[in-house]
Amino acid sequence: MAVTDVPSQETHGEVDAEELEEIWADAPGVPGFFSTIDHKRIGMRYIYTAFFFFFVSGLMALVMRSQLAAPNNHVVGPETYNQLMTIHGTTMIFLFNTPVLAGFGNYILPLQLGTRDMAFPRLNAFSYWIFVLSGIFFFASFLIGKAPDGGWFGYVPLTDKAFSPGINLDFWGLAIVFVGISTTVGAVNFIVTTFKMRAPGMTINRVPIFVWSILSMAFMVLFAVPAVTLAAGLLELDRLFGTAFVNPHLGGSVLLYQHLFWFWGHPEVYILFVPATGMISMIIPVMARRPLAAYLWVATALIAVAFISFGVWVHHMFATGMPVQAMSFFSAVSLIIVLPSGVQFFAWIATMWKGRVRFTTPMLFGIGFLLIFLLGGITGAMLAVMPFDWQVTDSYFVVAHFHYVLNGAVVFPIFGAIYFWYPKMSGRRLSERWGHISFWLMFVGFNLAFFGMHILGFLGMPRRIATYPSGLGWDDLNMISTIGGFIFAVGTGVTLINWFHARWWGKPAGNDPWDGDSLEWSTTSPPPEYNFASIPVVASRHPLWDQRPLPTASSTGDEATKSLGPEGAEHHETPETTGLDARPQGTLDLPHPTYLPFLLACGIAVFFVGLLIKAILVGVIGAAALVIALTWWAWRTEVDLA
Amino acid sequence: MRGRRAPLALAVVLLTTFVACSTKRSPSIVDPKGSEAHTIAGVWWLMFGLATAVYVIVGGFIIVAAVRGRGTKEGRPSRVRDNTFVWVGGIIVPAVILVVLGAATVHASNSLRKPETNPLRIEVVGKRWWWAVSYPDQKFDTANEVHIPVGRPIEIGLDSDNVIHSFWVPQLGGKVDLIPGQHNVWRFKATKEGTFRGECAEYCGLEHAKMNFLVVAQSAASFDTWALRHQQPQSEPASQLAANGQVVFMRAPCAGCHTIRGTTAHGTIGPDLTDIGSRLTLGANTVPNTEGYLSGWIVNSQTIKPGNLMPPIPLSSNDLQALVAYLRSLK
Numbered sequence: 021m022a023v024t025d026v027p028s029q030e031t032h033g034e035v036d037a038e039e040l041e042e043i044w045a046d047a048p049g050v051p052g053f054f055s056t057i058d059h060k061r062i063g064m065r066y067i068y069t070a071f072f073f074f075f076v077s078g079l080m081a082l083v084m085r086s087q088l089a090a091p092n093n094h095v096v097g098p099e100t101y102n103q104l105m106t107i108h109g110t111t112m113i114f115l116f117n118t119p120v121l122a123g124f125g126n127y128i129l130p131l132q133l134g135t136r137d138m139a140f141p142r143l144n145a146f147s148y149w150i151f152v153l154s155g156i157f158f159f160a161s162f163l164i165g166k167a168p169d170g171g172w173f174g175y176v177p178l179t180d181k182a183f184s185p186g187i188n189l190d191f192w193g194l195a196i197v198f199v200g201i202s203t204t205v206g207a208v209n210f211i212v213t214t215f216k217m218r219a220p221g222m223t224i225n226r227v228p229i230f231v232w233s234i235l236s237m238a239f240m241v242l243f244a245v246p247a248v249t250l251a252a253g254l255l256e257l258d259r260l261f262g263t264a265f266v267n268p269h270l271g272g273s274v275l276l277y278q279h280l281f282w283f284w285g286h287p288e289v290y291i292l293f294v295p296a297t298g299m300i301s302m303i304i305p306v307m308a309r310r311p312l313a314a315y316l317w318v319a320t321a322l323i324a325v326a327f328i329s330f331g332v333w334v335h336h337m338f339a340t341g342m343p344v345q346a347m348s349f350f351s352a353v354s355l356i357i358v359l360p361s362g363v364q365f366f367a368w369i370a371t372m373w374k375g376r377v378r379f380t381t382p383m384l385f386g387i388g389f390l391l392i393f394l395l396g397g398i399t400g401a402m403l404a405v406m407p408f409d410w411q412v413t414d415s416y417f418v419v420a421h422f423h424y425v426l427n428g429a430v431v432f433p434i435f436g437a438i439y440f441w442y443p444k445m446s447g448r449r450l451s452e453r454w455g456h457i458s459f460w461l462m463f464v465g466f467n468l469a470f471f472g473m474h475i476l477g478f479l480g481m482p483r484r485i486a487t488y489p490s491g492l493g494w495d496d497l498n499m500i501s502t503i504g505g506f507i508f509a510v511g512t513g514v515t516l517i518n519w520f521h522a523r524w525w526g527k528p529a530g531n532d533p534w535d536g537d538s539l540e541w542s543t544t545s546p547p548p549e550y551n552f553a554s555i556p557v558v559a560s561r562h563p564l565w566d567q568r569p570l571p572t573a574s575s576t577g578d579e580a581t582k583s584l585g586p587e588g589a590e591h592h593e594t595p596e597t598t599g600l601d602a603r604p605q606g607t608l609d610l611p612h613p614t615y616l617p618f619l620l621a622c623g624i625a626v627f628f629v630g631l632l633i634k635a636i637l638v639g640v641i642g643a644a645a646l647v648i649a650l651t652w653w654a655w656r657t658e659v660d661l662a
Numbered sequence: 663m664r665g666r667r668a669p670l671a672l673a674v675v676l677l678t679t680f681v682a683c684s685t686k687r688s689p690s691i692v693d694p695k696g697s698e699a700h701t702i703a704g705v706w707w708l709m710f711g712l713a714t715a716v717y718v719i720v721g722g723f724i725i726v727a728a729v730r731g732r733g734t735k736e737g738r739p740s741r742v743r744d745n746t747f748v749w750v751g752g753i754i755v756p757a758v759i760l761v762v763l764g765a766a767t768v769h770a771s772n773s774l775r776k777p778e779t780n781p782l783r784i785e786v787v788g789k790r791w792w793w794a795v796s797y798p799d800q801k802f803d804t805a806n807e808v809h810i811p812v813g814r815p816i817e818i819g820l821d822s823d824n825v826i827h828s829f830w831v832p833q834l835g836g837k838v839d840l841i842p843g844q845h846n847v848w849r850f851k852a853t854k855e856g857t858f859r860g861e862c863a864e865y866c867g868l869e870h871a872k873m874n875f876l877v878v879a880q881s882a883a884s885f886d887t888w889a890l891r892h893q894q895p896q897s898e899p900a901s902q903l904a905a906n907g908q909v910v911f912m913r914a915p916c917a918g919c920h921t922i923r924g925t926t927a928h929g930t931i932g933p934d935l936t937d938i939g940s941r942l943t944l945g946a947n948t949v950p951n952t953e954g955y956l957s958g959w960i961v962n963s964q965t966i967k968p969g970n971l972m973p974p975i976p977l978s979s980n981d982l983q984a985l986v987a988y989l990r991s992l993k
Contacts, residue, residue, distance in 0.1 A: 097968060098868050171865045177842055178825040178867055268843035274826065275841070310737060313744035317752075339828055339837040339863075341820075341846035344771050351767050355760045359753055365720070366751035369727045370744045376731030390724045398713045405709065405763055407770040410836020411691045411702050414828060414863040480689030480832035482863045485871035492859070493688035 037548070040589050044549035046613050055613040057141035058549055059126050062148045064445060066123025069152050070116045075516070076159075077111035080104045082509055085469075089502035091490035101486035102169040103188075107162060109172025110192065113288065114199050115155045117430055121295040122147075122206050124437055125234040127445060129210065131540035131547060132228045134219025134556045136594035137610050139212040142617050142653070143205055149621030150202035154195050157628060161191035168192035171484065173285070174255065176266040176277045181259050190259060190632050196252035198628050200245045207241035210234050217594060218602040219539065220573055220584065221558035228538045228561075229318055233298025236322040240287045240294070240329060248284035251277055260631060275340060282333035290329040292426060294322060296433035297364055300386050303433075303440050304368050306536045307383040308375030311562055314367045321360035328357045338409045347406055354404030361397055365390070380534070381455030385436030388463045389429055396424030399474065414484075417477025423470045435462070435515055442519065443533045447545040448526030454518040461511030468504025472497040537562035542570050550589045558602070573604075583607040620649035689832040689859035695879065697851040698774050698835025705766050712759055723751075774835075775849045778815035784808060785819045788827030788840035791866065791873035791970060792933055792946040802892040803921070805933030806875045806946045808860070811885035812852045820846040828864035831877050837863045852879035859947070868969040874947035891993070892937060895924030899988055907988025910981045919972070922992065932972060939992040945970070957986050 046052035046061070056062070084104050087095040096104065130138055138144045161167045168188045170179040174196075179189050214235045218227065254265035255277065264270035266277040305312045312318060334342070334350035368390060377383060399421040403409050412418060435458075443449045476497050481488065488494055532541040539556055540547075541564055554572035556563060563570055573595075574585035581604045583593035588607070596606040623645030630639025692707075694700040731737035786808070787794040796803040810816050820829055822840040829848065830837040833856075838848040862873035880888070899905040908925070911917060917927035923936045941951050945967045949955040959966060960982065962974040977985065 098871060099969070102865075102868065102870075169867075175826055175865070178865070183825055183867060268841075271843075274843060308731070308737065314748040317745065317748055340839045340841060341844065344775070348768065348771065351771075352764060355764055355767075358756055358760060362752035362756040363748055364752070366748045367744070369720075369723050369751070370747045372724075372727035373730060373747070374740050374744075375737040376734050377728050379728075387724065387728055391721060394717060394720055394724070398716060401760070401763060402709050402713070405705060405767045405770075407698075407702050407767065407774060407836065408705050408709065410838075411699070411706075411832065413837060414830075415832075478691055480691065480830075480859065480861065482830065482861045484865040487871050491687060493690075 037553075040548065040550055040553060040586075043590060043592055046549075052613065054618050055615050057137075057145045057611060057613055057617070059130050059138045059141065059144055060445070060547060060549075060551075062144050063123050063125075063127025065148055066119050066126055066151065069148075069155065070120035070123060071516075073111050073115040073155060074120070075512070077108050077116060078509060078512065080108045080111075082505060084108065085502040085505040087486065088488070088498050090499065091488055091495055093487060096486075098486040099169065102171075102484075103162075103167035105484060106168050106171055106192065107159075110158065110168075110195075112426070113172065113292075114196065115151075115158065117292045117426065118203055118288075119151050120434055121237070121292065121430075122151075122203070124299070124434075124441065125210055125237075125295060126206075128441060128540055129213060129231055129234055130217070131444075131543065131551055132231055132538045133213065133217055134222065134539045134552060134558065135213070135217040136551050136555075136589065138209050139217055139608075140209050142611050142614060144209055144617075146617035146621055147202045147206040147209065149618050150205070150624065151199060153621055153625040154198035154202065154628075157198060157625065157632075158191060158195035161188060166191065173281060174252070175281075176255060176258075176272075176274055177268055179255060179259075180267050180269075182267075182269065187632065190256065193252045193256040193259065194628050194632055197249050197256065198624070200249040200252075201624065203241050204245050207238035207245075210238040211242070214238075215599045216596055217608070218597050219556050219558050220595070220597060220602055220604050222597075222602045224600045224602075225316065225319075226558060226561045227319075229301035229312060229315070229322070230295075230298040230538075232319045232322045233295045233301070236326040237291050237295050240291045240326050243330065244284040244287035244291065246284075247280045248288075251280035251284070254280075256631070260634065275337070275342075278337055278340065279333070282336045283330070285336060286333040287326075287329040289422075289425065290325055292430050294325060296389075296430040297361075298322070299433040299437040299440070300368060300389055301364070302536075302538065303382045303386045303436055304371050305375075306440075306534050307378045307380055307386070308372050309378070309535070310371060310375040311537070311565075312367060313370035313374075314363070315561065317363050318367045321363040325357065325360040328353060328360065332357055332404075335404055335406075335409065336413075338406050339413055344406070351404055351406045355401060358397065358401050358404075365394070365397075380439070381450070381452055381459060382436040382440040382534075384456065384459040385432045385439070388459060389432040389436070392424055392428030392432060392463075392466065396421060396429050400425065412477050414482055415477035416473040416481045416483060419483055420470050420473035420477065423473070427470070428466055432462070432466075435459075435512075438515065438519065440534065441540075442522065443526075443529030444540055444545045444547070446523060446526070447529050448522045448524075449529045449533060450515075450518045450522040450526060454514055454521075458511050458514035458518060461514060462508055463511075465504045465507030465509070465511055469501050469508050470504070472501050472504075476501075532564065537565045539563060553586045553589050555584045555588070555595055580604040580606060616649055616653050620646060620653065623647075623649050689861070691832045693833055695852060695854040695856055695858060696831070696834030697853060699833055700853065701770050701774055702836060705770050708766060709763065712762070716759070720751075777817075777849060781815040781817040781849065782810065783817050783819065784810070785821070786829060786840070788820070788822040788824070788829075788862070788866070788873075789933075790824055791862070791869040791967075793873075793875045794933065797889065797892075800889050800893055802889075802923070802936070803934040804892065804937055804941075805935075806943065807878060807941050808875065809878045809880060809885055809888050810852055811882040812855055812879050814882065815849065815851055818848045820848060825866050826864050827862045827866050827873065829860065830863040831858050831860040833858045834877060834879075839864055852877075855879050855881060857942070869967055872946060872948045872967050872970075876942055876947055878942075896922060896936060896992055897924070899991060901987065901991070903984050904988040904991045906981075907984035907986070907991075910977065910985045911988060914975060914977065914981075914985070915973075916975070916985075935989065935992060937992060939990045953986055953990065956989060957982055960985060 046056045087093050166188045170189050257263045258267050264272040266272045268274045331353040335354045439455050479493050481494050529545045557571045557573045560566035575581045583595045592610050593607050596608050598605050623642050627642030630642050692703050694703045785796045793806050820840045822842045827840040828837045835850045838846050858877045860875040899908050919929040919932040921928050921934045944951050944959050948967050960975050963972045
């Protein structure tokens with residue numbers, strides 16, 4: 021390696037911070053808001069925007085729970101209920117869970133890798149703008165009273181023009197295609213950043229597990245999202261232009277739609293779940309004060325799950341009457357996918373076993389996650405057992421199962437991650453006391469809300485019903501579930517207030533409030549725009565535990581290392597390193613703030629609005645803006661901008 | 663720390679209690695009355711045993727692991743190597759359990775839904791939001807109520823000419839979807855007599871929640887009586903009031919959508935009403951089939967099941983009374 025480990029942390033002080041600030045800072049105010057390409061600002065925006073959708077969609081869930089609290093209830097009618105159900109599912113999957121994890125990835129991943137930004141910062145900004153615009157596009161349906169009501173899965177032919185003639189379903193179908201652009205672009209960015217921008221010495225087996233989890237997620241996104249884009253795209257072609265891809269009444273195939281949807285749909289579960297496990301794999305070792313057990317096996321499990329997740333989708337279709345032999349294969353694979361999760365699970369237990377666990381709020385969410393995911397995983401294995409699935413699929417048992425996985429095993433880690441990383445993001449800590457209160461409300465509320473749903477499924481309550489008669493033994497459990505839902509909501513509200521409070525009045529966090537092991541804790545909280553004046557040199561899987569003081573690199577003057585030191589930061593550069601060994605290889609010029617991503621995203625939004633309202637002129641304007649922005653983008657290389 | 667497990671332990675107790683208490687009233691899958699439901703309930707109890715053991719043991723590990731290092735500075739050492747722990751707990755033990763589950767899957771699915779000799783064939787077509795039921799060998803139609811003899815193999819053909827529905831009678835067995843453009847068959851046997859709640863289990867639009875039905879499993883003899891009666895066309899109305907009602911039926915929009923065999927009413931948009939007087943419920947198991955509900959349904963079914971495809975039928979009170987009398991006489 022051409023870098024030296026002589027200049028240590030202290031050399032940061034010699035860099036003229038004010039000068040660097042000037043080089044890297046966004047323009048103040050509105051121009052800076054629309055032109056920023058800083059991964060940290062974008063990451064925060066992802067998180068805030070996604071949480072906005074989380075709370076809106078959560079309120080909708082409370083309305084649904086109120087309706088179901090008692091038999092023959094009239095809080096909302098079936099029409100509204102079906103709309104709420106559709107928006108709740110679609111929003112939680114597409115506009116909360118997926119983007120909030122992308123937000124944490126965006127913020128944390130470059131810091132953990134020890135680099136100054138993502139590989140494609142402009143693409144990163146573009147990805148965010150697409151996300152927020154597609155969210156607005158989707159929610160516009162609700163605001164104008166034309167919310168889609170085809171379910172979050174949008175099965176044909178119910179969603180065909182014949183049975184859903186209104187514009188409602190077009191909002192849904194086009195939004196799915198629209199938001200898919202954001203997810204896909206983000207995935208490319210994560211992959212390239214992980215392979216090409218790690219700090220010198222961070223060989224592939226020293227990469228933090230969170231990064232592994234984001235990498236695994238990104239590969240799944242790359243191969244899975246095109247399928248749902250195609251499903252929704254074919255649906256929209258049928259709806260808007262009268263084609264017959266998935267319209268059975270014109271000879272199209274209903275099951276084709278389902279195959280495409282679930283070919284994305286099941287990997288999607290892991291797209292959400294895997295980064296959440298990555299968060300847990302960062303939190304537990306830090307709180308247990310020892311390295312994660314079986315690191316190599318956990319990393320292997322994360323990659324294995326990305327592959328296996330593509331072989332299980334038919335278990336969502338066991339009741340469609342396909343041949344039993346064909347379905348048995350998917351049944352078997354759906355059982356096998358338990359194993360990678362088993363590896364991770366016991367790695368977490370082993371980590372705690374030999375360590376001393378600090379019961380901080382992130383750790384409570386971690387333990388809550390373990391207890392909830394254990395049950396969600398067990399019921400998941402049950403659902404792989406085809407005959408049992410015939411009974412419980414599309415019943416409340418499944419509703420219970422996937423809320424244990426997607427709420428308990430994804431939202432709990434996300435809340436843990438807020439308490440864990442927000443001090444880094446803001447420089448201020450959330451209140452531990454209110455964190456504990458929030459956790460217990462959420463944990464108790466969650467189990468009250470969702471455990472009984474397993475039993476409701478056993479008692480024959482089907483999914484997606486807007487009301488139910490009395491006398492079937494469903495009343496009490498539904499009431500308990502509703503009460504639990506409200507307790508859970510209060511728990512999330514406590515964290516929201518805690519978060520706001522910390523933003524302005526939280527205790528100062530310092531660089532490393534948890535005594536963490538990965539590189540994000542080596543820089544200031546919040547980190548400077550350039551993250552690291554001098555790039556750290558890594559010689560361990562846990563640089564902050566094993567390498568004190570943490571050495572940083574300086575340039576030796578050759579091409580490969582010229583961006584490592586403060587001079588790199590002064591030239592608005594970041595180092596490029598080799599894929600496996602992370603040896604310095606070259607220098608990447610980072611682009612400066614630009615409106616291009618925002619303009620391109622707006623062009624695409626206008627194009628989608630044109631499709632939605634079937635106005636050719638609007639579509640053409642959008643497409644033209646898109647082409648112009650893309651051309652401009654391609655013309656202006658990063659060097660020009662620097 | 664024990665308190666942390668309490669809600670879940672309590673929940674497990676609740677599970678058993680609720681299932682035990684509620685099965686009497688509920689269409690419960692652990693109160694099986696059919697061959698498929700029996701087999702699947704067996705699989706469930708096996709899995710329940712395994713799941714409980716796994717949850718208690720692994721949950722115990724989590725709690726112990728979390729508190730074990732308390733009072734120490736650096737945690738307590740253990741002789742078990744991390745990789746050994748992860749391999750045994752995360753791969754070897756789960757793999758053994760998964761093999762058991764895999765074997766149960768193969769065993770159960772091989773024994774279910776197999777063609778048998780001399781089945782009773784029934785055709786069910788999913789409508790929005792009700793069920794058209796026909797007996798092709800006996801050549802008669804009905805709706806929202808499926809009568810079957812106990813013990814005889816049943817073959818239900820499932821189709822849809824609109825959106826996807828799913829046919830589910832929890833006490834008799836699992837679901838089979840009704841998919842436009844695809845003919846599915848569900849094969850099973852009822853093992854006990856009784857009237858079982860059936861439901862549409864695939865979201866099918868506005869009134870999905872009120873698309874239910876009943877399966878009446880009866881002895882072979884009483885099924886034959888029932889089927890024989892249905893094979894006869896309706897006789898002329900017995901009373902003057904009913905006769906007036908028949909006139910109203912044919913004059914009002916009713917006959918355009920509904921069929922009553924033996925009359926000139928041949929509509930196929932709504933359910934066949936030939937045996938409406940003997941059915942237990944109205945509106946696809948939405949309300950009981952009483953005189954009051956029947957009148958209410960005719961006058962404005964939209965108040966009972968909003969959005970269903972039957973428009974309100976404005977009738978004078980005399981006409982309505984006669985029509986109700988006529989319909990209730992159709993057994």
